Amino acid sequence: MTTPLTGWARTAPTPATVVRPRTAEALAALVAKASGRGVVARGLGRSYGDAAQNAGGLVLDCTRLRHWTFDERSGLVTAGGGASLHDLMATLVPRGWFVPVSPGTRYVTVGGAIAADVHGKNHHRDSSFGAHVRSLTLVTPAGARVLAPPDPLFWATVGGMGLTGVIAEATFSCVPVETSRMRVDIERTADLDDTLDVMTRTDDRYRYTVAWIDLLARGARTGRGVLTRGDHARRGELPGHGDPLAYAPATRLAAPPWAPGGLLNPLTVRAFNEVWYRRAPRERRGLMQGIAPFFHPLDGVRGWNRMYGPRGFVQYQFAVPFGAEPTLRRIVATLSARGVVSFLTVLKRFGPGTPAPLSFPIPGWTLALDIPTGQSGLAALLRGFDEQVAEAGGRVYLAKDSRLHATTLAAMYPRLDEWRELRAAADPGGVFRSDLARRLDL
Amino acid sequence: MKNALGSVDTVLVLGGRSEIGLAVAERLVRDGARKVVLAARAPLGEPPALRGAEVHLIDFDATRPDGHGEVIEEAVKLAGDLDVIVAAFGVLGDQAAYDRDPASAAASIAVNLGGHVSTGLYAARRLREQGHGTLVVLSSVAGVRVRRGNMVYGAAKAGLDGFARALGDSLHGTGAQVMVVRPGFVHGRMTAGMPAAPFATTPAAVADAVATALRDGTHIVWVPGILRYAFTLLRHLPRPLWRRIPR
Numbered sequence: 072m073t074t075p076l077t078g079w080a081r082t083a084p085t086p087a088t089v090v091r092p093r094t095a096e097a098l099a100a101l102v103a104k105a106s107g108r109g110v111v112a113r114g115l116g117r118s119y120g121d122a123a124q125n126a127g128g129l130v131l132d133c134t135r136l137r138h139w140t141f142d143e144r145s146g147l148v149t150a151g152g153g154a155s156l157h158d159l160m161a162t163l164v165p166r167g168w169f170v171p172v173s174p175g176t177r178y179v180t181v182g183g184a185i186a187a188d189v190h191g192k193n194h195h196r197d198s199s200f201g202a203h204v205r206s207l208t209l210v211t212p213a214g215a216r217v218l219a220p221p222d223p224l225f226w227a228t229v230g231g232m233g234l235t236g237v238i239a240e241a242t243f244s245c246v247p248v249e250t251s252r253m254r255v256d257i258e259r260t261a262d263l264d265d266t267l268d269v270m271t272r273t274d275d276r277y278r279y280t281v282a283w284i285d286l287l288a289r290g291a292r293t294g295r296g297v298l299t300r301g302d303h304a305r306r307g308e309l310p311g312h313g314d315p316l317a318y319a320p321a322t323r324l325a326a327p328p329w330a331p332g333g334l335l336n337p338l339t340v341r342a343f344n345e346v347w348y349r350r351a352p353r354e355r356r357g358l359m360q361g362i363a364p365f366f367h368p369l370d371g372v373r374g375w376n377r378m379y380g381p382r383g384f385v386q387y388q389f390a391v392p393f394g395a396e397p398t399l400r401r402i403v404a405t406l407s408a409r410g411v412v413s414f415l416t417v418l419k420r421f422g423p424g425t426p427a428p429l430s431f432p433i434p435g436w437t438l439a440l441d442i443p444t445g446q447s448g449l450a451a452l453l454r455g456f457d458e459q460v461a462e463a464g465g466r467v468y469l470a471k472d473s474r475l476h477a478t479t480l481a482a483m484y485p486r487l488d489e490w491r492e493l494r495a496a497a498d499p500g501g502v503f504r505s506d507l508a509r510r511l512d513l
Numbered sequence: 514m515k516n517a518l519g520s521v522d523t524v525l526v527l528g529g530r531s532e533i534g535l536a537v538a539e540r541l542v543r544d545g546a547r548k549v550v551l552a553a554r555a556p557l558g559e560p561p562a563l564r565g566a567e568v569h570l571i572d573f574d575a576t577r578p579d580g581h582g583e584v585i586e587e588a589v590k591l592a593g594d595l596d597v598i599v600a601a602f603g604v605l606g607d608q609a610a611y612d613r614d615p616a617s618a619a620a621s622i623a624v625n626l627g628g629h630v631s632t633g634l635y636a637a638r639r640l641r642e643q644g645h646g647t648l649v650v651l652s653s654v655a656g657v658r659v660r661r662g663n664m665v666y667g668a669a670k671a672g673l674d675g676f677a678r679a680l681g682d683s684l685h686g687t688g689a690q691v692m693v694v695r696p697g698f699v700h701g702r703m704t705a706g707m708p709a710a711p712f713a714t715t716p717a718a719v720a721d722a723v724a725t726a727l728r729d730g731t732h733i734v735w736v737p738g739i740l741r742y743a744f745t746l747l748r749h750l751p752r753p754l755w756r757r758i759p760r
């Protein structure tokens with residue numbers, strides 16, 4: 072029995088045999104038996120493209136490997152590769168701890184967070200998820216191995232998109248928090264230069280920062296945005312009553328079942344963006360917000376990805392190093408001038424990366440946007456961006472990608488060959504395969 | 514792999530000399546394909562330059578079905594998973610010549626229908642295993658309603674069209690697909706010197722239509738699109754009138 076699978080953006084479905092092992096032993100047995108079309112791990116399917124798909128082969132859904140333990144003294148979590156950050160937070164936050172890095176959704180697994188070396192709003196201060204991992208258990212056809220830095224295979228697994236093996240378990244450090252609230256400053260910026268300038272000068276004052284960019288603004292206002300920056304609130308900053316660590320992420324609204332496919336179309340997306348910018352205060356300081364609305368606003372609407380309609384959408388996220396601001400400017404200006412509509416366009420300043428050869432973040436700027444697939448000329452436009460990004464020493468994020476070409480990938484990740492060698496040594500038979508790997512000749 | 518915007522990595526053209534087959538390959542390479550295998554009867558000579566793509570030539574004889582399985586296998590060895598297989602081979606022939614030599618008519622059916630049935634079944638087996646990929650079958654409007662002036666070619670295309678659609682049905686749910694392409698009169702070597710029919714088209718236009726259909730997941734493609742409506746009418750034309758259509 073095969074099941075058709077897609078990533079979060081619901082493009083390019085392919086069928087695979089999906090198995091959900093309950094134990095690391097069962098998982099190892101499945102990996103050892105894998106044949107022909109190979110095998111790849113899948114977490115909660117929050118990568119946008121084809122990373123957790125394996126056409127005609129085996130996909131190991133790891134979400135039953137969700138056991139975990141926490142050592143309060145060391146602040147270390149040891150969790151199964153399929154444990155979700157959502158589940159971890161529900162227990163950790165009330166005890167005064169937080170995950171070291173959270174992406175824009177908490178519905179990701181520990182395995183997925185390591186395999187994509189995910190980043191959050193704190194990247195400029197705390198780097199990506201891999202930087203906080205102390206050790207991991209990797210299942211390969213030769214059996215299970217415990218890996219820790221600076222083992223090169225550890226770093227090939229971080230950001231390795233599941234292609235070095237299956238992460239059965241990992242130990243990583245958490246951060247102590249005094250409350251479950253965020254103290255947030257919001258301000259609007261006038262244009263892209265202003266956005267970059269404010270972030271460069273003052274990002275380091277905050278643990279978490281991000282900018283939403285208004286792609287509808289043209290001319291002198293191109294690249295204007297809304298900066299949202301914050302820190303975990305201290306106990307003394309909360310009004311006296313109630314449990315400072317109370318944490319109950321809002322029960323999720325489902326996108327209404329009657330919501331027509333294609334609800335998110337160029338017209339509605341435009342309207343949304345206009346409202347979003349206008350709604351933001353010119354400046355607001357010291358706003359108290361819960362963890363969920365601050366980190367995971369999209370998790371509030373279950374299945375929002377379906378609103379793009381049956382043909383899905385494309386998420387494009389690239390990073391360019393500091394000094395390549397002209398490339399960033401040119402791309403933002405092109406998007407605005409061409410009237411490309413994107414539901415959410417987000418700019419973030421990256422700090423230092425990890426030693427992982429395929430990890431996405433590099434010190435510099437990252438821009439992410441999502442675009443309905445129907446827009447004409449989209450393929451050529453994005454390929455043009457790929458070239459500019461590669462030329463500027465930048466890259467595209469594989470966890471979001473669904474349309475990059477193999478030749479451009481090699482230009483973007485200069486340590487690709489080093490990674491390939493490590494992977495070939497760990498998996499000489501080429502058992503671990505995914506649609507992404509085939510598409511990008513990984 | 515076909516990506517989210519419909520571009521592919523690998524292409525096998527069965528009938529590596531076919532102008533339409535080459536135009537499709539050229540077009541898919543322009544959209545990002547990086548490996549092309551051209552299968553044709555030897556000697557094929559120098560491979561055509563396809564803008565930076567890796568091009569391989571392999572031996573293929575449409576009239577020798579016992580070798581068709583190996584052709585697919587060899588292509589897989591050279592290119593990996595086959596994202597698109599274009600079945601573009603065929604002979605047009607001339608009805609007057611078939612009338613004079615009926616045995617040659619049977620031989621043309623062996624290519625235009627028999628060859629497609631065996632390659633189609635082998636291709637489908639591979640695509641089913643892969644769990645993805647599209648077999649693009651070059652049918653023709655000539656098979657939609659067969660004319661007396663073109664009955665041998667038309668009959669082969671009618672058979673092929675039906676076969677290909679049913680093959681597509683048999684692949685439903687496997688991730689693999691069949692696309693049936695029905696061009697009208699296509700200007701080119703095969704039709705040189707013949708008077709063009711209304712709504713004549715070109716190999717490049719057929720290639721564009723195939724690329725668009727790959728992106729959109731369309732399974733039946735008329736080129737040009739208007740022929741779909743023209744043939745809705747022609748299919749119902751009373752027989753005494755249909756009979757009088759000259760060619």
Ligand SMILES: Cc1cc2nc3c(=O)[nH]c(=O)nc-3n(C[C@H](O)[C@H](O)[C@H](O)COP(=O)(O)OP(=O)(O)OC[C@H]3O[C@@H](n4cnc5c(N)ncnc54)[C@H](O)[C@@H]3O)c2cc1C
Binds near residue numbers: 116118
């Ligand atoms: C709304 C939204 C917001 C997002 N925001 C961000 C963000 O801010 N920053 C960011 O970095 N990313 C972000 N992402 C992307 C997401 O964090 C990554 O794609 C993450 O990898 C998804 O985890 P998952 O468990 O769903 O993995 P999947 O999508 O199922 O798999 C992703 C990759 O991880 C591999 N993998 C999964 N489990 C294992 C395992 N146990 N062992 C080995 N490999 C494994 C898979 O093979 C695949 O290659 C966002 C995604 C969404 C939908």
